[in-house]
Amino acid sequence: MNKKIEDESRAQIALFLPDAIARALTSYHRFAEQSVPDGVKEFSAHHSACKVAIAHVELLLKLARWADLPDAQADDHNGRMIMTALLQEAEAEVLAYNEREGVVDIT
Helix, strand or coil: CCHHHHHHHHHHHHHHHHHHHHHHHHHHHHHHCCCCCCCHHHHHHHHHHHHHHHHHHHHHHHHHHHCCCCCCCCCCHHHHHHHHHHHHHHHHHHHHHHHHHCCCCCC
């Protein structure tokens, strides 16, 4: 990949990723905290939706790793701290979900 395009891509990702992670986590929490339906079909749908939400958070984490975020060279100390905290929260949420569900991480 062209170095300039890669650098521009990383910069764009760094701008949108904090909000994307925060929204994904908020959405996951809101949905996962709903009472689980009693019906088999509804239970399965709820469980599947939680899996999809966690997969979304995992993809955002992979994107952050690809982009080497937070950028240790960035001048915005507060932005780095926010990004670090969001990444830690997202990683903890994925780990907790995987432990609850007995998911083995093969990455």
